[in-house]
Amino acid sequence: MSRAAVLSGVGSCLPFRAVPNDELAADLGSSEEWIRSRTGIGQRYFADRGTATSDLAAGAGEKALKCAGVSTVDVVLVATTTPDRPCPATAPVVAARLGMRGTAAYDVSAVCTGFVYGLATAAGLISARVADRVLLIGAETFSTLLNPRDRSTAVIFGDGAGAVVLRSGDPAEPGALGPFDLGSDGEGEDLITVPAGGSRQRLSGTEPASDDRYFAMSGKEVFRHAVQRMTGSARAVLVRAGWQAQQVDHLVSHQANLRITNHVADDLGIARGRCVSNIAEVGNTAAASIPLALDHAHADGTLRPGGRTLLTAFGGGLTWGSAVLTWPDLDQV
Template sequence: MISGLGTCLPKTEIGNSSLPNDLQTSDEWIRTRTGIESRRRVTPDISVIDLACEAAGNALRSAGTDSVDSLVFATTTPERPCPAAAPEIAHRVGQSGIPAFDVSAVCSGFLYALASAGALITAGIVNSALVVAAETYSRIVDPTDRSTAVLFGDGAGAVVLRAGSSDEPGALLAYDLGSDGAGAELIRVPGIREQPTGDRWFAMAGRTVYLQAIEQMANSTRRVLKDCGWSPRTLDLLVPHQANARIVEALARRLELPPEQVVCGLSRIGNTAAASIPLALAGALSRSELRPGARTALTAFGGGLSWASTALVWPQLTAITSEV
């Protein structure tokens, strides 16, 4: 069950009007098509691990604990291919010696990490876990590509999971995970063997991804709600991956949910990939959109292609946020 929530954002905020002129775009064009007004970006001295450690420490403080038994880290933007970042994050937040590993599922990464950590707890291997997601997409997005440069921001979020019973608020009641490797080329960053050609940037087939994201998140949400014995009508709040406002709005229509029951909090942070759901949860708490006792579903779609959903009754907790 979720017992703590922490987030971290870079201090540097880049508004639409501050984007490079060679993108040939405007504040109005970006707002209309994405719902994004600005995004956060790290400075050269801040790493994705720095963001992750700050969010992880905040989650521990939110949970009122100074130790966990395991750590799972989700990212698409690691500092290096090897070693995994999770052991270093664990060490830096005072958790040396615990099992710690990375998960790579792009924008679905946080929910895949949540399911992995939850399974470790359910199996009795550990009693608690830190689930951390952090991204620095500003380092892999082509700054001259209007289709991606306006969308993505940097940030991190983390939750503390602990063992508990299914009738406690915060218990993760069901999961739905899936993938389709036939769409592997739709969202991609070139591999090491491809990069000597000069193409090293993140790329996305926007229209196809848009349609797939709506379909897969809607279907995944329905499946996880069914497993809980819920329906869209009995759901209090849906927290989807914050890709862009149009996808969030279309997902709400597909599930026949009113806009006020679907969190869309990306206007000032953009698409933060794997970190978007914990950041959206913290934002919803700060705006009083998310309250204790709310029947809540989380859903995401990302590269792979991959998708994931889970559901819970939201617990009483206070999110701790900070900037670096």
């Protein structure tokens, strides 16, 4: 019998420190109004010293496990661009923190598409009977990569984590994930990047410029690619699912920029009122953005059982991906 990955729990974790636009605007020669009008962001959260990606990931994972009513899983996946260390992976640390020493655990690296890639990976593990339950966490401390002098990135990103528990189940039941659509184009690797720190720079024989240690993004090109790729991927997955755009109750896109979300919705023919968005409160949290949005929308009642839900993301690599599910009846934690 075929098995599907079924969503059975959600959770999230944000740092304590909220950073409103006003706190950043003066140092960047900007204004609260400019930041909000260009991005849709009103505030974001930055981790304090001593808080790492694994801390936020463990917090979100604990809540997702509680929502699902379980204490252990067979595999722990962490989608992140900001691991605690370049080596080892962060997922085994998170698994141990959650009391699952000995459990298979590894990281997924696809920048802002990491969570959707992780969903597909988890679904494959469950379909292949490698695992009956998977904990997937998107977690970031993107503030550690930001150049405080770069207005194009410093106001956009924030820190946080979101998590889901997936269990084996019937492909026809609520919460079952799929189909998926995934893609990449490595020729766009320099559009979203941290130039220094990897093998290419280290083996170049030259010391990196100070700014090369920070995250860099070609804003206009990224905007164009994000709209194009998420729209195309979402259309592909809707065709595979046999859904019409008008049948989608909720579009949950990567929370990159409110204008990008609106463009994607408009191009797909989905009313903007059906877009799930929390970017005004948390900013762009990269791989954490979709699971954070899912948990917040579940908590406030936006996502209701039976709602047809479309997920789509775009990130560095370049990478993109989409998936669909019918929202299940989950406990409130």
